[in-house]
Amino acid sequence: MLNWFHRLGSPKIFFEISGRWQVPLLFLSVLMLTGGAAWALLFVPPDYQQGDSVRIMYIHVPAAILAQSGYLMMAGAAAVFLIWRIKLADVAVKCIAPLGASITFLALVTGAIWGKPTWGTWWVWDARLTSTLVLFFLYIGVIALRSAMERQAGAGRACAILALVGVVNLPVIKFSVEWWYTLHQPASFSLTEKPTMPVEMWLPLLIMVVAYYLFFFAIWIMRIRNEILVREKSTDWVKQWLTVR
Amino acid sequence: MDGHGVYIWAAYGLTLVILAANLWWPMLARRNIIRTAKSAMLKGMNSQRPEDQL
Amino acid sequence: MNLFIASVQRDLLVHFRHPSEVLNPLVFFIVVISLFPLGIGPEPGQLKEIAPGIVWVAALLATLMSMDSMFRSDFEDGSLEQVVLSEQSTFIFVLAKVVSHWLLSGLPLVLLMPLAALLLFLDEAGTWALTLSLLLVSPTLSLLGGIGAALTVGLPRGGLLVTILVMPLYVPVLVLATAMVQAAEAGSDTIGYVYWLLAILFGSVCLAPIATAAAVNVATDQ
Numbered sequence: 001m002l003n004w005f006h007r008l009g010s011p012k013i014f015f016e017i018s019g020r021w022q023v024p025l026l027f028l029s030v031l032m033l034t035g036g037a038a039w040a041l042l043f044v045p046p047d048y049q050q051g052d053s054v055r056i057m058y059i060h061v062p063a064a065i066l067a068q069s070g071y072l073m074m075a076g077a078a079a080v081f082l083i084w085r086i087k088l089a090d091v092a093v094k095c096i097a098p099l100g101a102s103i104t105f106l107a108l109v110t111g112a113i114w115g116k117p118t119w120g121t122w123w124v125w126d127a128r129l130t131s132t133l134v135l136f137f138l139y140i141g142v143i144a145l146r147s148a149m150e151r152q153a154g155a156g157r158a159c160a161i162l163a164l165v166g167v168v169n170l171p172v173i174k175f176s177v178e179w180w181y182t183l184h185q186p187a188s189f190s191l192t193e194k195p196t197m198p199v200e201m202w203l204p205l206l207i208m209v210v211a212y213y214l215f216f217f218a219i220w221i222m223r224i225r226n227e228i229l230v231r232e233k234s235t236d237w238v239k240q241w242l243t244v245r
Numbered sequence: 246m247d248g249h250g251v252y253i254w255a256a257y258g259l260t261l262v263i264l265a266a267n268l269w270w271p272m273l274a275r276r277n278i279i280r281t282a283k284s285a286m287l288k289g290m291n292s293q294r295p296e297d298q299l
Numbered sequence: 300m301n302l303f304i305a306s307v308q309r310d311l312l313v314h315f316r317h318p319s320e321v322l323n324p325l326v327f328f329i330v331v332i333s334l335f336p337l338g339i340g341p342e343p344g345q346l347k348e349i350a351p352g353i354v355w356v357a358a359l360l361a362t363l364m365s366m367d368s369m370f371r372s373d374f375e376d377g378s379l380e381q382v383v384l385s386e387q388s389t390f391i392f393v394l395a396k397v398v399s400h401w402l403l404s405g406l407p408l409v410l411l412m413p414l415a416a417l418l419l420f421l422d423e424a425g426t427w428a429l430t431l432s433l434l435l436v437s438p439t440l441s442l443l444g445g446i447g448a449a450l451t452v453g454l455p456r457g458g459l460l461v462t463i464l465v466m467p468l469y470v471p472v473l474v475l476a477t478a479m480v481q482a483a484e485a486g487s488d489t490i491g492y493v494y495w496l497l498a499i500l501f502g503s504v505c506l507a508p509i510a511t512a513a514a515v516n517v518a519t520d521q
Contacts, residue, residue, distance in 0.1 A: 026268075033264070041253070041257070051249055052249045052250070052253060053252055053253060056252065056253060056256045059256060059257060059260045063260075099267060102263055102266075102267055105263070106259070106260060106263045106264075109259055110256045110259065110260065113252050113255055113256040113259070114252070114256065116252055117249045134467045134470055137463070137466065137467045138467050140463065141463050141464040144460055144464070145450060145451070145460065145464065148451070148454050148460055152453060154453070154520055157513075158450050158517050158518075161446075161450065161510055161514050161517070162450060162464060165446055165468070165510050168506070169467070169468050169471075172471045172499075173467065173471055175471075176471035176474045176475060177470065177474065179474070180474040183478055215264065219268060222268075222271040222272070222275070223274075226271055226274050226275050226278055229275075229282065230278055233282050233285075238282075239286060242279065242282055242286060243286075245279055245283070
């Protein structure tokens with residue numbers, strides 16, 4: 001198992017293995033996204049409280065879930081890089097940051113759009129949206145540090161340290177924002193509260209969450225493969241690969 | 246859709262744009278990388294200068 | 300231990316000779332606070348209500364202003380590298396840097412709290428809570444800020460970047476501290492907040508220097 005892990009750390013092996021899985025993964029995720037979205041738009045019954053705007057939940061909630069787990073995955077890759085010095089892990093961190101940031105941005109904006117018909121306002125400083133905003137700033141920090149240090153040798157390790165500092169603080173931040181929110185606005189209904197949902201509501205949600213994850217991995221892999229090509233461009237195997245392109 | 250249609254379509258539209266952009270960007274980058282790498286290789290092969298050898 | 304004391308002594312001495320580096324953030328703090336009545340209106344009731352938030356945000360910004368200099372001069376004259384290469388503990392060195400930063404930036408800010416409270420019409424209970432909250436939190440601010448300072452020390456214009464990196468980390472203490480002042484103004488007990496802020500402080504003392512030392516190692520590895 002550990003041997004497989006180390007093998008996967010080789011850029012060449014990763015490139016080859018991911019090359020085989022790339023297209024099916026992408027295809028499957030796009031299929032699920034389209035299917036799930038269609039289900040959410042056409043077949044899910046309107047909510048008795050929110051009406052049709054509950055359909056936005058099917059694109060907001062998966063984005064919000066992925067925004068957070070994306071950061072966790074980034075921190076995981078950062079830890080792997082710092083502990084085992086596997087350079088591919090650094091590539092993984094570099095490639096996931098903008099992807100995670102854009103998903104977080106998507107979560108924020110769809111959350112705002114959902115809020116308008118539901119609560120009458122474009123933005124609301126509720127616990128979930130506020131901590132998603134802070135999460136967005138954490139992503140931006142990692143991206144900003146990487147871009148400021150681009151040419152320098154320690155950029156990978158610095159960004160990894162920052163990602164880990166962020167992930168350690170993340171529960172503290174979330175907890176404090178949730179607590180702050182209860183102080184200032186005892187809401188009876190929360191935008192992201194999930195009362196027991198009937199199966200015709202949570203099944204499409206599950207499909208969308210899985211679809212988002214698959215899509216995320218597919219894009220992440222695409223970016224990693226690109227970065228591998230750039231970093232390893234002077235190696236023989238890349239030159240070989242290029243000649244048959 | 247009881248008046249909420251605009252919001253729903255806006256949200257779904259934005260999602261489509263952002264996800265599609267995330268798909269399109271690495272595809273474009275890949276094409277550029279291959280193109281630059283290949284032309285650099287060609288230049289390296291045609292020229293005798295050591296600095297052109299990758 | 301010798302390194303610790305020597306480092307703090309040296310930093311204090313250097314800054315006494317060049318006081319502007321210490322004074323500028325404090326002046327900035329007062330200026331920012333003074334802008335709010337100009338922007339919002341002079342009415343005491345209104346200002347008193349948002350005073351905890353204003354003072355705290357101004358304090359965070361002022362702290363971040365002074366953060367850049369924590370490691371920069373040592374980095375530039377090579378002594379940072381010396382410490383890393385030597386047998387001395389980088390963790391202790393980082394703690395020493397944090398202590399001197401706190402003495403030169405956090406502590407003066409604490410002393411300015413009564414003035415800030417006066418300008419924004421906080422009552423006596425609020426003033427006490429404000430001063431106590433900053434006293435409890437300012438070491439944490441220096442500890443967490445040190446991480447950002449160490450990560451960006453090699454960069455030519457790291458100042459603004461430190462703010463972006465460190466601000467999210469300040470959210471929990473901001474939330475707790477302002478709530479503490481508001482509770483004091485409303486007449487309720489604040490001991491719970493004190494415990495929480497102390498807990499965060501102790502956690503930061505143990506963990507933050509690990510990250511800062513790691514970042515210092517990265518910066519001196521070029």
